[in-house]
Amino acid sequence: MITIDDVRAAQERIEGFVRRTPLMEVTLAQRSPLPDGASLLLKLESLQVTGSFKARGxxxxxxxxxxxxxxxGIVTASGGNHGIAVARAAHVAGVAATIFLPENAAPAKLEKLTAWGATTHLVGRFWDEAHAAATAFAQDSGLPYFHPFASPAIVAGQGTVALEILEQAPDIDLFLIAIGGGGLIAGMSTVLRALHPNARIIGIEPVGSPTLYASLEQGSVAKLDSxxxxxxxxxxxxxxxxxxxxVRKNVDDIILLDDAAMFDAARWLWFEFGLAADASGAAAAAALLSGQISVAPGTRICALVCGAGLDAFS
Known part of the structure; x- marks a missing residue:
């Protein structure tokens, strides 16, 4: 789908349109999720333009x-963060954005979409239903569809997160990356396997949406029944x-977390560091707090805080 050269080209292309986000070392946390001698760096894509890494793609x-x-104009379907990023991209280009979302999209994200001038449609219970409506609309109207994870340009843009991390801290041993459709972990793992091949890469999915976990178990792309x-x-x-x-080629493991663990981690990030992360943004931290990941002393860990929001407090 993409190569390291595609990601490097994306990094040059988007320079000046996105922020170089901080890599913050976790110290003096009241609830430390780490064994003695391990260290944790949080990549704060929650501080990215629009509030998530999605702005890059x-x-x-x-x-x-x-x-x-x-x-x-341009069209997409999104659970929230990608839609906001596409609305902002449309604003940059001075064109219209039409965003389809599931009916449970966070009200705060809908407000952001309105603020960026997007037209929104709420369709279905989850992303796939909104996606079907959006692709039909794009086809009927002749407008380009910005797929949130299947487009090579989107995946290459998301991969720039890994290039940036390696510039900031080249000695990371373990990367923890949240998964929705998989564009972020696909882009980042392409970079990491090319430039930092010995690093462990672990993805995190919800128990209620184990898309790539089920696909790896099956050995081919799986469609979840619910x-x-x-x-x-x-x-x-x-x-x-x-x-x-x-993902099958690059990712070492995928773990599943229940929603409550991610909401709890979002509250931890707020209490400890004043970081307003949505549930997906807290997924990597939740993986550590849950105790499901074995970490040896001395391990250098990078956990993405990949999206901003106040889901845990609503």
Whole structure:
């Protein structure tokens, strides 16, 4: 789907359109999730433009297309964060954005979409139903569809997170990455296997949406019979074959967490560090707090805080 060169090209393309986000070392936490001698760095993509890493992929997709293709507007389906990123990309280009979301999308994210000038439609119980409506709308209207994880330009844009981390801290041993459709972990793992091949890469999915976990168990792309997670930004019934191939090749393990663990971790991030993370943004921290990951003393861990929000307090 993509190569390290695609990610490097994306990094050059989006420079000036996104922020270089901080990598914060965790110290003096009241509830430390670490064994003695291990260290934790939080990559604060919650401080990214629009509040998540999704800004990287959306603006890379926009800048990869001829202006005449996007002149009449752009369309996407999203659990929230990708939609906001696409709305902001449309704002940059001075074109209209139409965003389809599931009915349980967070009100705060809907407010952000309105603030960016997007037209929104609430369709279905989870992303896949909104996606079906959005692709039909895009086809009927002749507008380009910005897929949140199956587009190579989107995946390459998300991979720039890993390039940035390696510039900030080249000695990370373990990366913890939340999974919705899989674009983030596909992009980042492409970079890490090319430039830092000995690092462990662990993905985190909700128990109620184990899309890639089920696919790896089956050995091919699986379609879930139901999606029960209450986290709309991580709710996806089926990944893309290209994403699956990258994850199968690059990712060491995927663990499953219940929604409550992610909400608890979001409250921990707020209490300890004043970080307003949505549930998906707290998933990597939740993986450590849950005790499901074995970490040896001396391990250098990077956990992505990949999205902002106040889901845990609503």
């Amino acid at each position: 959306a603006i890379n997709q926009l800048l990869s297309l001829p202006k005449e293709i996007v002149a009449r 999606v029960t997670t209450s986290v709309p930004t991580m709710a996806c019934a089926q990944t893309d074959p290209g994403i699956f191939d990258i």
